[in-house]
Amino acid sequence: MTISLTKKLIGATVAAGVIVALAGCGSAPAPASSTGGAKPADANFKPCLVSDSGGFNDKSFNESAKIGMDKAAKTLGVKALEVESKSDNDYKSNIDSLIAGKCTMIVGVGFKLDAAIADAAIANPKVNFGIIDSLADKNGDGKPDAPNIKPILFDTAQAAYLGGYAAAAWSAQEGGNKVGTFGGMKIPPVTIFMDGFVDGVKKYDEDKGTSVASVGWDKAAQDGSFTGAFAANDTAKQTANSILGQGVDVIFPVGGPIYLSASAAIKDSGKKTVMLGVDSDLAVADPSVADQILVSVMKRIDDAVNTTVLDAAKGSFDPTPYVGTLENNGVGLSSFHDFESKLPKGLTDELKALQDKIIKGDIKVESAASPK
Incomplete structure (x- = not known):
């Protein structure tokens, strides 16, 4: 059976029998419109994203993070800097390049970037960081290694x-x-x-x-x-x-x-x-x-990244870990x-x-x- 993209997009929107049933009673992460399209509080705000070795075309978590970053950047009217890692050896150099590029909010996609994000956050306390699927906890004490790291986690x-x-x-x-x-x-x-x-x-x-x-x-x-x-x-x-x-x-x-x-x-x-x-x-x-x-x-990595970046742009960066659950619609089943x-x-x-x-x-x- 061949199913067109148009049909799929329609199905994802109107399949009320499943979407309504499984959406969860908690609220989803705040939509992009929550900022009203306003410019960032800091004129120098520059959001940035670094993939893991899967790249941005993985049809999975890297691509979802990019969608969220792109959405936030469009809402804010800024240009996001996004770099793709070709191998695990690229993480440190890619993050260093983002810091050199004057990024003020850097999101690392995936557990494999935890050490590189932790090290960069410690060395650059004025830059805010997000890390997906990790606490960036090299010390093993159950919390991020620096106060400028926001873990983006999902149950x-x-x-x-x-x-x-x-x-x-x-x-x-x-x-x-x-x-x-x-x-x-x-x-x-x-x-x-x-x-x-x-x-x-x-x-x-x-x-x-x-x-x-x-x-x-x-x-x-x-x-x-x-x-x-x-x-x-x-x-x-x-x-x-x-x-x-x-x-x-x-x-x-x-x-x-x-x-x-x-x-x-x-x-x-x-x-x-x-x-x-x-x-x-x-x-x-x-x-x-x-x-x-x-x-x-x-x-829903896209929603979580979008909200994290918008909050940082408003000057409301909060290092408290975000945890996506069924209740807050951070995780769930598709149609x-x-x-x-x-x-x-x-x-x-x-x-x-x-x-x-x-x-x-x-x-x-x-x-x-x-x-x-």
Whole structure:
């Protein structure tokens, strides 16, 4: 089935049955209009962004951060300086180049930049920094290493729990009764998705009296299948094949571009396996795989970056960590798009009820990687 980008964008906007059901009762990060389009309080304000080695075209967290930065810059009427890291060795030099370029607010995208951001913040106390998916805590004391760092964190286990439940429901309907996941690097921003996913599958089994199995991740042992990086390459495809070979109906690749390898592996297998997207609404971000995406587990990095930059521009930089949750709409599920008409009866209502219970605290979704 071929699904156009236009159709996807419309679906993301008007699929009220899912969007309204799963939006969460907490308020989202403040929209760009909160500044009224005013100029920054400081005429020298210059927002800047540095990607991790995945680059800005990863259809995932780097691209989402860039969208948020671009939105903030447009609202403020300023030019954002954005640099792309080609490898992990680029982080320090890229951040140094932004500092030399007179950046006053620098956001680093991803856990892998934590040490470079921490060092730069300590050395440049007059520059404000944001860091996605990390505390920039080299000291290990549970807080950022400098007062000019704002951690931008997400409790994605909550949204992945809903994704795991939906995956189990789909697999039970398809008859395979098995789902699987694999990750890029074995780091907390990846394993937090996997923890929530397998717990959501378990919840479905408890509620329905089924035996949908999950493979690729053992939460108790904190061990599973990983590619060792975030690149879409032969290693990622082989890892996907090892999961597909176990007969899964749904596969959850957690790690930016590795979804491309999973997509290729599914096509080569000739199976009807579907995927869960990660970070962004993948069916919209990459229409080429839309017919394989059951639903996406999103963390709204774009909104968080946008708000962080706008606050800094107003002179209201706050180093208190932001934590995206279901309640504040920082994480959540996307629309099911064209799969909505094929879902098990009542599934969206069940997901809404689960989400409400998580928000109220009646269901505790726990991961060793959850923000504390």
